[in-house]
Amino acid sequence: MSDNALHIIGGGMAGSEAAWQAAELGQQVVIHEMRPKIGTFAHQTGHLAEMVCSNSFRSDDHEQNAVGLLHWEMRAAGGLIMEMAYHHRLPAGGALAVDRDAFAQAVTARLRAHPNITIEDGEISALPETGHWIIATGPLTSGALAQAIAKEAGQDSLAFFDAIAPIVYAESIDMSRAWMQSRYDKGETEEEQRAYLNCPMTREQYEAFIDALLAAEKTEFHEGETAGYFDGCLPIEVMAERGRETLRHGPMKPVGLTNPHQPDVKPWAVVQLRRDNKLGTLYNIVGFQTKMKYGAQTEVLRMIPGLEEARFARLGGIHRNTFINSPTLLDAQMRLKSMPHIRFAGQITGVEGYVESAAMGLLAGRYAVAELRGLTPPELPNTTAMGALIHHITGGAEAKTFQPMNVNFGLFPPVEGLKSGRRGRKDRYKAYTDRAKTDWRAWLDAFPA
Structure with missing residues (x-):
């Protein structure tokens, strides 16, 4: 060399x-x-x-x-x-x-x-x-x-805190409640138009989810760590703390989607998952970066319709990023x-x-x-x-x-x-x-x- x-x-x-x-x-x-x-x-x-x-x-x-x-x-x-x-x-x-x-x-x-x-x-x-x-x-x-x-x-x-989202095993998702559809059927092929897995929530389910999310045990920062978050990768609990409707107008927005199991019922909120590997055996929960502790994550995320029996290939977490x-x-x-x-x-x-x-x-x-x-x-x-x-x-x-x-x-x-x-x-x-x-x-x- x-x-x-x-x-x-x-x-x-x-x-x-x-x-x-x-x-x-x-x-x-x-x-x-x-x-x-x-x-x-x-x-x-x-x-x-x-x-x-x-x-x-x-x-x-x-x-x-x-x-x-x-x-x-x-x-x-x-x-x-x-x-x-x-x-x-x-x-x-x-x-x-x-x-x-x-x-x-x-x-x-x-x-x-x-x-x-x-x-x-x-x-x-x-x-x-x-x-x-x-x-x-x-x-x-x-x-x-x-x-x-x-x-x-x-x-x-300088530093800020960054979070990663959980990944779910596809076989553990209840497809009698969830369905495949890209928002507004976006995509040139049928496969692309069905690229996302959607889990619908009623208003009552959404409110209960927010309550559990806010009450869940979170990872605490060490003394002296005062860095903020990058707004493009906020943990879901931080978004929820900014207002109970924040998630419903963010990663859980219900627009552009029709539930084939109940086509006449508009969901109050929708959780989307995106394929994480070519085999389609893993899905990551879109926009669900989190600092919840592992035990709390499994409990709160299994409140999502279709994920009641979810098994996780990776749970979310938070780490310090420097720049x-x-x-x-x-x-x-x-x-x-x-x-x-x-x-x-x-x-x-x-x-x-x-x-x-x-x-x-x-x-x-x-x-x-x-x-x-x-x-x-x-x-x-x-x-x-x-x-x-x-x-x-x-x-x-x-x-x-x-x-x-x-x-x-x-x-x-x-x-x-x-x-x-x-x-x-x-x-x-x-x-x-x-x-x-x-x-x-x-x-x-x-x-x-």
Whole structure:
């Protein structure tokens, strides 16, 4: 391996994509991954790009949705994460959901087989003083490395708490009460139109469920832990504490669904489950991240009609996620200002979500290769999904109130001459995506590496 190798700490979504992009450009890469030697609360395997929360990459609509546009941009750049996601996709209506184990195994196999990539097991516990590095350790950065980062940054690590949803064995679900249907029958095929499993609730059942949820024993934080939650991944009990109707207007909304067992009765609320593997033997409860203790979880979740005898392949949980104040610490190419031989990528930079993390890895890998070759990459327009996201985290966001962010059209500069408001939204979003695709293709064509 050349001394001029690019070293990447962390083999999650961002690290895997960064390694692939650099290797495909002819760069020698070393991935340093502490698993399986050192595990984490959330990871179950030693595979790279393991999905620890949802198995969904969210909307795949690249004309009306910002995350779908991000899918498109990554595919146009030859992204490994998106290629493997499409290869192992599961029916999920308009979303891109995958068989999580097959997906991670495939990503790992492709990276291990690449002639320009070496994978080394073991923890990196300090910031490297020399070389070319990308830190893509994600929200579950090891304690020692997190302390080293915080010391270099001259501040305490910022943090928020994140939760994961339970997974149910399909055979334990009572299909005499539940039914298969995507909301509004969304999907091009019958399989996609029946991608979700639905459990209906009457008003009385919903109210009893909320009472039990609020009363359930929860995981308590240690003294001194004061971080908040990321709003895009709130535990269900936290949502319920904000108002008894919050869940019914959120993950349990009953719209766009008809119960074939009682077609004339409109459910008061509906719990949806999404297939978690290709075999269809596992389903995760959509939007049901939770910090309830395990015993309380089984009791409360079995109050859901159809889940009275549910058996769980994995119960939900909560863990601490760390991220840096990127607007203060990183330059426009994701380099640590105080140690510019180190780049950061992925969730640790303050993006939220699998897709956003992988996208930042894609950019970090490309930027690193250009720098190693003494080349100057073209400026990335903030009219693209990746450009909008990286501009936000490296300077567009207010540093004092910086929080994790999903990609969204609010980060894009407006397209002049379009109607504002709800009635003009469809045309506006299409204009955003058309402009982004043109600008992204131009950026890729001009990239010097």
